[in-house]
Structure formats: C-alpha cells, structure tokens
Amino acid sequence: MPASARSSPMAINLSPSHSMFKKSRGKSSSSQSPSDAASYLSAVSQADARSRASSNGKFSSTSTPALSLSSSVTSSSEDTVLRTGEDESNHDGLAFPATPPTSEQVFTTVHTEFGHCSNEGYRYTSQHMASEPIEAIHERDPPYYILLSTYVSYLILICLGHVRDFIGKRLKAKAYRELRPHSGYAPLTSDFDSFYTRRLKQRMAECFNQPVTGVAGRTIMLVDRTSDDQNASYRLLGTRTRVLNISSYNYLGFAQGKGGCADAVEEGIRRYGVSTCGSRLEGGSSDLHTTAEALVAKFVGKEDAIIASMGFATNSTMIPALVGKGCLIISDELNHASIRFGVRLSGASVRMFKHNDMKALEALLREVISQGQPRTHRPWKKILLIVEGLYSMEGTMVNLPEVIKLKQRYKFNLFIDEAHSIGALGPNGRGVVDYFGIDPKHVDILMGTFTKSFGAAGGYIAGSKTLISHLRLRSHSGPYAEAMTPPVLVQILASMASIMGVSPASLTSSSHTTLRPVASNESSQALMTSHPGPAPASMIPNWMTLPPALSDGSEGKNRLRRLAFNARYLHRGLDKLGFITYGHPSSPIVPLLLFNPGKMCMFHRMMLRRKTPIIVVVVAYPATPLVTSRVRFCVSASHTKEDIDIVLRACDEVGDWLDLKHGIPAAERWTVQKITERSGELVHPSA
Structure with missing residues (x-):
C-alpha cells in the first residue's frame, strides 16, 4: 500500500x-x-x-x-x-x-466529493401538496435552568472581560492603542463596539475561522493549526485532516473538481480565458453573460433576468433601484443583512413584521395602507414586500401560499430572496415557488444566488422585461460593477442545464465554437409555456458537451431527491433523539440549538475529534439572538445515508455529554439504532 x-x-x-x-x-x-x-x-x-x-x-x-x-x-x-x-x-x-x-x-468506488448511493429508498421529492395543510413550525423552549445558566455564563464572560480590560489598559497600554486617542489621532475602533469581538468571540474563534482547502464536497480537507496566545494568532502544524463536511452550502454537490460541469468549465477556460474581458463584445457585454441571463430567466419562469458578480451586491445594489423616497418596504424581521443594507440605501420607508407571521403581516398591511405616508398621509408610491424563500439561520420556509393570497387582496409588489431555496427545493429545483406549485407570474421579483446549489458565484434578479431593462440602467451593479468571469458563467450554465435537462435539439454535435443565438427574437411567452421544462437549444453553447446523465436531466433529478431525503432524515432523526431543532423538515439547513456559549466550543471540538472527524458550523450573536446559539448543519446531495447516520450517532453521544436533549420527553425518544434502521418511516411518514 x-x-x-x-x-x-x-x-x-x-x-x-x-x-x-x-x-x-x-x-x-x-x-x-x-x-x-x-x-x-x-x-x-x-x-x-x-x-x-x-x-x-x-x-x-x-x-x-x-x-x-x-x-x-x-x-x-x-x-x-x-x-x-x-x-x-x-x-x-x-x-x-x-x-x-x-x-x-x-457504487463502492472511493469518492470524497460525491458519495454514491444506488438505493431508491433513500430518495424523496421536495414538494408541498395543495390538498395538504401547510405544516406549522413550533419552536420549542428549553427548560428554565438552561436559559438561566446561559444568561449567567454570558454575565460571567462580560464581567471578566471588563476586569481584564481595566487591568490591561493600565499595565499593557500598547495593546489597547487602537482603542484610545493617541498622537492627535482618534481611535480606530470603538472600545464599546469591539468588546464582544475582543472578549467573547475571540475565546471561541476556532468555531468560526477554521481554514480548509480543496473542494467543499462530501468531505473536505482541514488545515491543522494551534494557538499559543489565546486565539490572538495561529500557528500552522503542517498537517491536514480530511473530515466529513456537514457545513457547506453545496446543496446539490455541483462544487466538484471532477465531473461534467468541471469539464465544461475547463473547455470554457480554453476558449475564453479566465478574465472578464476575455469574452467581451463591442457593446460592453459578454456572449456568455447574455446566454446565462436567458437561461436563468427560463429556469425560474420569468421573462428576463440580470446577473451580478456578487450575491450580497445583488440585493444591496438593486433594491435601491426598485424603490425610493415615498415608497414603503415591508420586511420580515429575519431578512438577510444584504436586504437590510439595500433597504437603507434606497431611502424608502421600512416597516418590519414578526418572522413568517401572516396575521401580523396582514395587520401591518391594513395599517400602512390606511395611514399612507407619514405626515402627509398621501398614498404610497409603491409597496414592496421582501421575504426570503428559505431563511439561512432558522431553516424556515416562507408561507408563500398565504403571502400570495395577501398580495391579491392588498395589491403590493412581492420580492422573494431565494438565495438558499433556488436549486434546493421543489421537485424541479426551482425553489420555493416550485415547492408550493405556484405560478412564477404571481411573484413580481425573484432574486437568487449561484453560490449554493450551482457551485458558482454571484446572483440574479428575474422579472418582467420592463423591470430588468430598468435595472440594467439604474442599479449600481449594472453599469459600475465588474462582470462575471467566463469560468463562473460556464459553471452556471452547466449546472443549471444539468438540473433542467437539455432539449434534444441542443445535443447535436457541432464544430462551431460560438454560442447558439440567444433567444432574443423568441417571444417570452413561448419560453414560458413549457415551464418548468428543459433548457432550449438556443440557450446552450454549441461546444458545451455534458455527459448523458446530466444532459437528460436524470442526474439533476436524482440529486434533488437525494438532497430532500438527507434533509428530512437528519431533521427528523435529530427530533427523535430529543434535540431542539428549528426549521422546516424539507430544509437543507438544520439548526440544532446549543444555547450556552461554553457548549459551542465543546460541541465543535467533540465532533472534530471523533474517530470520524465531522466539521460543523457554529452560529452565535450577532447572527442569532444572544441566548439561541446553535450549530447549523447543511446537508448535501453528495452525502449518503451512511454519512447522515454518522452525524446522528455523533450528535447522540455529544448531546448526552453536553445535556442538549430538551426537545421531547425521554419516553418519546428513539434510540439512534432505531432511527438508522427505520429511516424510511421517518422520511416517508405516510408510507
């Protein structure tokens, strides 16, 4: 050997x-x-x-x-x-x-990027049936002693931090130089604002800043390091550890170094290079760029789309182009920071409603419509409701059917951020709209990113042709930002076409090196009639050749069903073990509540130091409320059922050590052995 x-x-x-x-x-x-x-x-x-x-x-x-x-x-x-x-x-x-x-x-071949699984029983279709009621998500509260110990822990950390600062400022003044005025200069950092980072977050920095290398697939390579000065700096050990990766947004497993998409990207690099200007045309745009926008519009079922090179900037630069002074934005209280930033830049008035609470939303709509603008009480120029399809910290899904009913009743514009739901939900991977079986025409603006399910970078806005034409001229990411590079565009085209499947007309071989004509002359209505359907021949480059399993869409459907099974299996399994979890059962994001700050580090270390190392993401304040710290599992289609079994067994043992099982009474819990043997019953409860 x-x-x-x-x-x-x-x-x-x-x-x-x-x-x-x-x-x-x-x-x-x-x-x-x-x-x-x-x-x-x-x-x-x-x-x-x-x-x-x-x-x-x-x-x-x-x-x-x-x-x-x-x-x-x-x-x-x-x-x-x-x-x-x-x-x-x-x-x-x-x-x-x-x-x-x-x-x-x-399927016994060794594969660390994407695990093989031939058992059709380990599949599930992510779909809500219209005849079934929407599943209510109830957040369980921990025992009072858990909350009390959590508050006491933070109180001790804060007191010790202030004591250390008081002594340090007098004995080690040089170490606090950036926090105090010196030589006529103002302090670079606010003493008060940086206290949490300096005295709390730094103590658990290993949970947040773990260096990795390689493809974030089924497994990932961890760069080993240690700290000799209480996490102020780190020293690399020169070794690496391969760990089971349950912490990446690689929902469909397209972030692979090998495979049909990777081969397409390599061919794209040979043809276009790696720089943005390598594929530019005289008009300042890119043929790949235009093709990708047409395919995105077809994928989500809208007339047109515009893409940006950064997901955060998609929201923060395009929301100000949609609304302004005299307009009202109604925002879910747990919306992403990029949405909040874009709202502030827009200058529009903003009102927030309780997370996913449709009664609170309707009450707010009645109030703002009846009262109108402040002081003048004139009608709002525009009302824009902004929600997320899948909330990244909670794992909850927007109640879209109820939102659509309110939209029809109160006549507002609807903006859905599908950064985490696009490609991960729905029988066709078209996101939360596809999951609930709702016609995309009922949503005015669909936003999403390519950084999760598609294994690429950037984001998009999809809507009517009039709206997208307005954004091309008025949004900052249009005329000012750098365009996407050709390799990223090819990855988007290849992965999205693999989910959709490619119509037979586009599978014919060709010796041409140019792209097929983008469907600019085809009517938008013609493209919409087959939604959700395969990618048309006009939207795929001639030179892009995908393996049969990808081009016919069978591999994409298989990945969607594997992801849905893994998500429900892990979520239901953790519930049966007795943990407090948040989120929708079909969500690939599964938060497990830790509460106490001391348990955050211990959970991370104990999972990492097991016989089979597992890397997890721990989330704390300010991303979450102070007392609801959590570990956020992110499952992927690249995981096998056995991988989820490993995670469940690890959580079962660590949960007993750290006293984390407060979800259901002990009499109702299942053993981990029973869970692994009856996984089909958990995922398919009606079977």
Missing part, C-alpha cells in the same frame, strides 16, 4: 465482500484510465443501468462506505477508478468484469 494511503487522515471501511476492488497495475496507466471525468461518469451510468435492468429493478442498499479512521484509503487525489478482479475488460476507459457489475460493485 502506498505511503500516502497509510498516512491519510481519512479512510473508507470496505467490507470483505468488496475486497475485489483494487487499483489497476497495468503497464500504462494512461491507457487504462478514463480520458476524462465525463467518460467515467458515462461508463458508470451505463454499467449501472445494465445491472439494474438485469436485476429486474431490485436495487442494492449499498452506498459509499462510511468514513472511518480505522482503515486506509488513497490521499487527497483519491478519485481514482477502482477495478474488479483479474478478468477485466475496458468499456469507455472503465474496466469491468466480463459479467455486468451490480450496483453494489459500481
């Missing part, structure tokens, strides 16, 4: 039945390995299809083996093709035995 394999910080446990897999020892490795990731994925897909057909639809329950430190695996470049036995035959660069392999054999 190679030394790199023996020293790898992460390993895969392979059962004895899988010992037939081994690396090929041919004379020429280049002649036996796939030419690229696309051919590899195509071969795997075809071989698995044959094995499924031969087994009459009976699927193996085997998926990517659970992570462990007890055995060996190849190092960070472990996406190697594993071959079976001595009797090998080459099929599109992938060697298989003479007889077709079973799904169990195909």
Whole structure:
C-alpha cells in the first residue's frame, strides 16, 4: 500500500465482500484510465443501468462506505477508478468484469466529493401538496435552568472581560492603542463596539475561522493549526485532516473538481480565458453573460433576468433601484443583512413584521395602507414586500401560499430572496415557488444566488422585461460593477442545464465554437409555456458537451431527491433523539440549538475529534439572538445515508455529554439504532 494511503487522515471501511476492488497495475496507466471525468461518469451510468435492468429493478442498499479512521484509503487525489478482479475488460476507459457489475460493485468506488448511493429508498421529492395543510413550525423552549445558566455564563464572560480590560489598559497600554486617542489621532475602533469581538468571540474563534482547502464536497480537507496566545494568532502544524463536511452550502454537490460541469468549465477556460474581458463584445457585454441571463430567466419562469458578480451586491445594489423616497418596504424581521443594507440605501420607508407571521403581516398591511405616508398621509408610491424563500439561520420556509393570497387582496409588489431555496427545493429545483406549485407570474421579483446549489458565484434578479431593462440602467451593479468571469458563467450554465435537462435539439454535435443565438427574437411567452421544462437549444453553447446523465436531466433529478431525503432524515432523526431543532423538515439547513456559549466550543471540538472527524458550523450573536446559539448543519446531495447516520450517532453521544436533549420527553425518544434502521418511516411518514 502506498505511503500516502497509510498516512491519510481519512479512510473508507470496505467490507470483505468488496475486497475485489483494487487499483489497476497495468503497464500504462494512461491507457487504462478514463480520458476524462465525463467518460467515467458515462461508463458508470451505463454499467449501472445494465445491472439494474438485469436485476429486474431490485436495487442494492449499498452506498459509499462510511468514513472511518480505522482503515486506509488513497490521499487527497483519491478519485481514482477502482477495478474488479483479474478478468477485466475496458468499456469507455472503465474496466469491468466480463459479467455486468451490480450496483453494489459500481457504487463502492472511493469518492470524497460525491458519495454514491444506488438505493431508491433513500430518495424523496421536495414538494408541498395543495390538498395538504401547510405544516406549522413550533419552536420549542428549553427548560428554565438552561436559559438561566446561559444568561449567567454570558454575565460571567462580560464581567471578566471588563476586569481584564481595566487591568490591561493600565499595565499593557500598547495593546489597547487602537482603542484610545493617541498622537492627535482618534481611535480606530470603538472600545464599546469591539468588546464582544475582543472578549467573547475571540475565546471561541476556532468555531468560526477554521481554514480548509480543496473542494467543499462530501468531505473536505482541514488545515491543522494551534494557538499559543489565546486565539490572538495561529500557528500552522503542517498537517491536514480530511473530515466529513456537514457545513457547506453545496446543496446539490455541483462544487466538484471532477465531473461534467468541471469539464465544461475547463473547455470554457480554453476558449475564453479566465478574465472578464476575455469574452467581451463591442457593446460592453459578454456572449456568455447574455446566454446565462436567458437561461436563468427560463429556469425560474420569468421573462428576463440580470446577473451580478456578487450575491450580497445583488440585493444591496438593486433594491435601491426598485424603490425610493415615498415608497414603503415591508420586511420580515429575519431578512438577510444584504436586504437590510439595500433597504437603507434606497431611502424608502421600512416597516418590519414578526418572522413568517401572516396575521401580523396582514395587520401591518391594513395599517400602512390606511395611514399612507407619514405626515402627509398621501398614498404610497409603491409597496414592496421582501421575504426570503428559505431563511439561512432558522431553516424556515416562507408561507408563500398565504403571502400570495395577501398580495391579491392588498395589491403590493412581492420580492422573494431565494438565495438558499433556488436549486434546493421543489421537485424541479426551482425553489420555493416550485415547492408550493405556484405560478412564477404571481411573484413580481425573484432574486437568487449561484453560490449554493450551482457551485458558482454571484446572483440574479428575474422579472418582467420592463423591470430588468430598468435595472440594467439604474442599479449600481449594472453599469459600475465588474462582470462575471467566463469560468463562473460556464459553471452556471452547466449546472443549471444539468438540473433542467437539455432539449434534444441542443445535443447535436457541432464544430462551431460560438454560442447558439440567444433567444432574443423568441417571444417570452413561448419560453414560458413549457415551464418548468428543459433548457432550449438556443440557450446552450454549441461546444458545451455534458455527459448523458446530466444532459437528460436524470442526474439533476436524482440529486434533488437525494438532497430532500438527507434533509428530512437528519431533521427528523435529530427530533427523535430529543434535540431542539428549528426549521422546516424539507430544509437543507438544520439548526440544532446549543444555547450556552461554553457548549459551542465543546460541541465543535467533540465532533472534530471523533474517530470520524465531522466539521460543523457554529452560529452565535450577532447572527442569532444572544441566548439561541446553535450549530447549523447543511446537508448535501453528495452525502449518503451512511454519512447522515454518522452525524446522528455523533450528535447522540455529544448531546448526552453536553445535556442538549430538551426537545421531547425521554419516553418519546428513539434510540439512534432505531432511527438508522427505520429511516424510511421517518422520511416517508405516510408510507
């Protein structure tokens, strides 16, 4: 076994039945390995299809083996093709035995970016049925002693912090120089404002600032470090640890270093380069840029779209172009900071309502419409309601059907931020609108980002052609901001087309290197009739060739269903273990409440130092209220059912140590073994 394999910080446990897999020892490795990731994925897909057909639809329950430190695996470049036995035959660069392999054999290949799972029972469709009532989310309160100990802990930290500051300012004045006037200069930092960062956040900095490297897939590589001065600075240890990644927004697993999308990006770099100006036209725009905007509009079911190179700037620069003085913005109290920043820049009046409370929203609408503008009581020029499809800190979903009913009754404009819901919710991945089965025409403005489900960067605004034309001229991100680079645009096109599927007309090969004509001459109504449908031929570059499983949309649908299963399984499993969780069961964001600040560091360390290391994200004030600190699990389609089992077992043990199980009475809880064995019952309660 190679030394790199023996020293790898992460390993895969392979059962004895899988010992037939081994690396090929041919004379020429280049002649036996796939030419690229696309051919590899195509071969795997075809071989698995044959094995499924031969087994009459009976699927193996085997998926990517659970992570462990007890055995060996190849190092960070472990996406190697594993071959079976001595009797090998080459099929599109992938060697298989003479007889077709079973799904169990195909999906035992080592893959740290995206785990394989062939069991169709580990799938779920993220969709709300119109005949069913909307599931009410009840936030459970912890026992009073938990809240009391949390307040006392913060009180002790604050008192000790002030004592240390009082002594330090007199004995180590140089260390506080930036907080005090000196040499005629004003202090650079406010003493009061920086107290939390200096005396509370710094004590638990390891929970927030963990350096990583590589692709944020099913696993990720952690850069090991230590601190010798109480987190004021860090010293790298020169080692790395591969950990199970349950903390990234890579919802559909498209943030991969290998695969059809990665191959498309490489081809795009060869054609356009990496700089923004590499694909510019005389008009100042980009052919890739225009194509991506047309595809985004088709994806969300709107007439037109505009994209920006930064997700935060999409809200903060375009909201001021939508409203101004004399307008009213009604905002959910838990809306993202980018929305709040854009609202402040706009100069419009703003009113907030209790999070996701439709009764409070209707009462506010009645008040503001009847009273009109302050002092003059004139009617508002415009009323814009801004909500999020999926709230990143709470995991809650907007009650869109009720919002639409209020919109029809009170005639306001609706803006939905789908940064976390687009690509992650709905049977077609079209976000919260798709999840509830609502026609996109009922929403005036759809905003989203490419940084989560699409594995890219930037954001978009979609709406009517008149609205988007106005934003191109008036928003700051249009005329002033830098455009997206070609690699990012190609990643958006490839990943979005993989979710949608590509119409057969666009799959024909072509030797041209230019893009297909963007559907500027086609009527918007024609593009809308097939929503949600496949990507039209006019919106995909001629040179972009996706593997069959991606181009026909089957892989995209499979990822959506895997993500939905993982999200519901983890959420329901944590509830049955007795934890207090927030959010909608279909949300890929699963917050688990920790409350006490001391438990934040301990939870992070105990998860990271397990036999199978798990990296988690801990969230605290000011992102959340002071006493509701939490760990925020972010599941992905790249995770397997066994990965979620590992997380549940870890939480079960750590939760007992840290006294975190206050959600349901002990008599109603399930054991972790019962949860893992009855996962289907948890995810499909009606089955």
